[in-house]
Amino acid sequence: MELVFEIEGGDFTSAGNASSKIKKVLKQLNIDSKTIKRIVIAVYEAEVNIVAHAKKGILKASIGSHFIEVKLTDKGPGIEDVEKAMEAGFSTASKQVREMGFGAGMGLPNIKKNVDELDIISEMGKGTLVKFKNYF
Amino acid sequence: MKVSDLVEKFNLIVFSGNNGLENEISGGYVSDLLSDVMGNAGEGEVWITLQTHQNVMAVASLKDLAAVILVKGFEPETETLNKSNEEGIPILGTRWGTFETVGKLYNFLQED
Ligand SMILES: Nc1ncnc2c1ncn2[C@@H]1O[C@H](COP(=O)(O)OP(=O)(O)O)[C@@H](O)[C@H]1O
Ligand SMILES: [Mg+2]
Numbered sequence: 001m002e003l004v005f006e007i008e009g010g011d012f013t014s015a016g017n018a019s020s021k022i023k024k025v026l027k028q029l030n031i032d033s034k035t036i037k038r039i040v041i042a043v044y045e046a047e048v049n050i051v052a053h054a055k056k057g058i059l060k061a062s063i064g065s066h067f068i069e070v071k072l073t074d075k076g077p078g079i080e081d082v083e084k085a086m087e088a089g090f091s092t093a094s095k096q097v098r099e100m101g102f103g104a105g106m107g108l109p110n111i112k113k114n115v116d117e118l119d120i121i122s123e124m125g126k127g128t129l130v131k132f133k134n135y136f
Numbered sequence: 137m138k139v140s141d142l143v144e145k146f147n148l149i150v151f152s153g154n155n156g157l158e159n160e161i162s163g164g165y166v167s168d169l170l171s172d173v174m175g176n177a178g179e180g181e182v183w184i185t186l187q188t189h190q191n192v193m194a195v196a197s198l199k200d201l202a203a204v205i206l207v208k209g210f211e212p213e214t215e216t217l218n219k220s221n222e223e224g225i226p227i228l229g230t231r232w233g234t235f236e237t238v239g240k241l242y243n244f245l246q247e248d
Pocket of ligand 2: 048049103105106107
């Protein structure tokens with residue numbers, strides 16, 4: 001099964017739509033709730049990162065019988081130093097975004113903690129690919 | 137313990153999500169950082185915060201929280217109310233600050 005979502009940079013009103021839909025689908029498939037919780041955290045954070053940091057993006061989730069693979073590709077500024085961005089507390093979020101309670105620099109660490117495989121490929125001035133996989 | 141028990145005991149304002157007043161409470165979580173709640177809150181917990189925008193409800197729903205409590209007289213935005221009603225996750229309110237709110241709730245939940 002493949003699910004596709006478009007994500008608009010700056011549009012905080014729709015942040016969480018993809019993760020909410022994916023959560024519903026996984027529940028219908030009777031995936032165990034611990035696994036669903038981990039996936040939902042990762043998808044939400046990756047979704048919010050496009051909203052907060054990039055211009056626009058596409059999320060594709062492929063669900064097999066024993067795994068889910070999620071790929072997010074965005075057009076945006078890219079990440080200068082992925083290793084540094086992965087550090088807890090590192091954030092380039094604007095003051096406005098921080099005031100909303102985003103931008104604590106916990107997103108990528110949250111993703112890392114909750115997925116089985118993670119790849120981030122980024123090109124400055126072009127965009128970012130975040131890809132992760134969880135097994136059931 | 138149910139959300140309605142908290143409302144009654146502490147005379148909390150019910151802004152929305154009346155259809156979730158019978159939600160069972162497993163504990164509480166306090167944070168104004170959405171990623172912190174996303175990463176660390178547990179199912180069935182009440183979330184005490186001063187954030188009022190609609191992303192609060194997105195997080196509350198993704199985490200299957202029992203209710204959200206806004207402290208210091210903060211009120212939810214309209215979209216936040218609507219989402220709370222749709223999801224059946226009540227938004228409650230109090231004049232107390234976070235420290236006082238959490239102290240009282242903590243003791244009450246321990247008695248349960
Ligand atoms: N899709 C993205 N495009 C550009 N930069 C990103 C993207 N995702 C993450 N980043 C960069 O990595 C940093 C850390 O991300 P994260 O851990 O989610 O924290 P936060 O989003 O709270 O800033 C961000 O502040 C930003 O600089
Ligand atoms: Mg983030």
